């Protein structure tokens with residue numbers, strides 16, 4: 523049985539949590555493969571909104587096992603908070619949530635290092651979520667990190683101490699004013715580690731291999747989006763993992779020839795939270811309307827998301843890098859009421875018109891070239907089938923399908939599980 527992927531194609535927050543939740547009824551296993559609590563995945567059903575950061579978005583379904591893969595970085599303190607928030611739903615988390623021994627741990631000092639690094643950058647800061655993601659992946663690739671499997675060894679606290687001491691020296695090196703009480707942070711961390719240890723740690727690549735062999739259906743859940751990928755994103759304003767399809771192979775131990783469908787998800791417009799270039803960003807009333815109607819505030823940090831028109835140059839790039847086989851368009855309902863819609867189909871790049879995503883998309887190099895399309899007035903949020911969708915929305919969708927050369931299989935018309943239209 524092949525492993526399917528679900529990936530964000532923009533700068534994150536495309537609606538991955540909602541769609542994974544919707545798709546879980548068709549899968550036996552949902553596996554997160556990268557990122558950590560920088561992610562905020564929102565799902566809504568039965569009038570309740572849930573935000574998950576590390577736990578895969580299949581957790582609310584009885585049928586599915588959820589795996590946190592080796593490519594993920596885990597902060598035990600945030601993980602504990604997520605578990606606590608789930609307690610009242612009586613989900614039997616212990617029998618359906620497994621954690622890779624090879625996943626790396628975010629220590630309290632990783633978070634402090636993230637803050638120190640950002641403070642030292644001043645205006646050039648990345649706009650990190652300050653969850654310690656960069657420093658933890660740095661320790662992973664620097665071969666200094668602590669892994670979940672280490673917690674099963676008797677000397678893990680010594681390993682912790684020596685790494686935390688090194689981090690303290692590094693924090694001092696930054697020479698910035700960061701206030702913290704490490705003893706207090708450590709007390710929380712050690713308590714949370716004990717809770718983490720009550721869950722089942724597995725060799726997840728072996729678990730997934732056996733599951734595949736037994737015919738189980740597996741969906742890999744991405745975090746962030748392709749334009750935040752450490753290699754293909756808008757570096758250095760990116761996260762520290764491979765958010766693209768290849769990240770699922772390294773983040774779960776699934777071989778490339780075992781990948782089935784690559785489901786790519788995008789918003790009908792574009793958002794970005796944090797710093798970095800964004801060619802189609804709007805600073806006018808249209809952008810303000812998208813933010814207000816779309817309720818565009820970060821699920822992890824609460825920061826307002828920057829909003830702009832759909833960028834097809836960037837989206838085509840993401841479709842190609844990932845090998846997307848089917849698309850899902852989210853938040854079309856937010857565009858209801860716009861007289862005209864714009865879609866960026868090319869960039870004016872250093873005086874030349876280009877249609878590929880270049881090395882550098884800073885505003886001084888790139889001006890978007892737009893195609894204009896008619897908008898629609900109808901409220902989409904109560905629509906339940908494709909034949910109800912307004913003509914202008916169908917024209918928008920068909921235009922995108924032609925440009926992207928991939929079918930749009932799902933149109934999402936609201937945050938709830940039920941507000942999902944299949945095409």
Ligand code: GDP
Pocket residue numbers: 530534535536537538539540561562563564565566815816820821852853854855856934935936937938
């Ligand atoms: P993720 O990080 O990709 O899982 O996305 P987030 O949860 O961070 O952000 C997506 C936001 O849009 C959440 O608040 C969702 O509840 C909401 N959402 C998802 N799909 C739709 C949709 O089709 N319409 C509207 N209006 N909201 C949606």
Ligand code: IMO
Pocket residue numbers: 530533534535536557560561562563648649650651652653654655656744745746747750759760761762795796797821
């Ligand atoms: P989900 O999974 C949107 C952004 C941050 C910052 C940059 C680096 O919910 O789509 P980091 O904390 O990783 O060092 O931050 O990446 N970022 C996200 N933006 N959605 C996310 O996740 C993000 N995770 C990180 O805002 O610009």
Ligand code: MG
Pocket residue numbers: 534535536561562563564821822
């Ligand atoms: Mg999010």
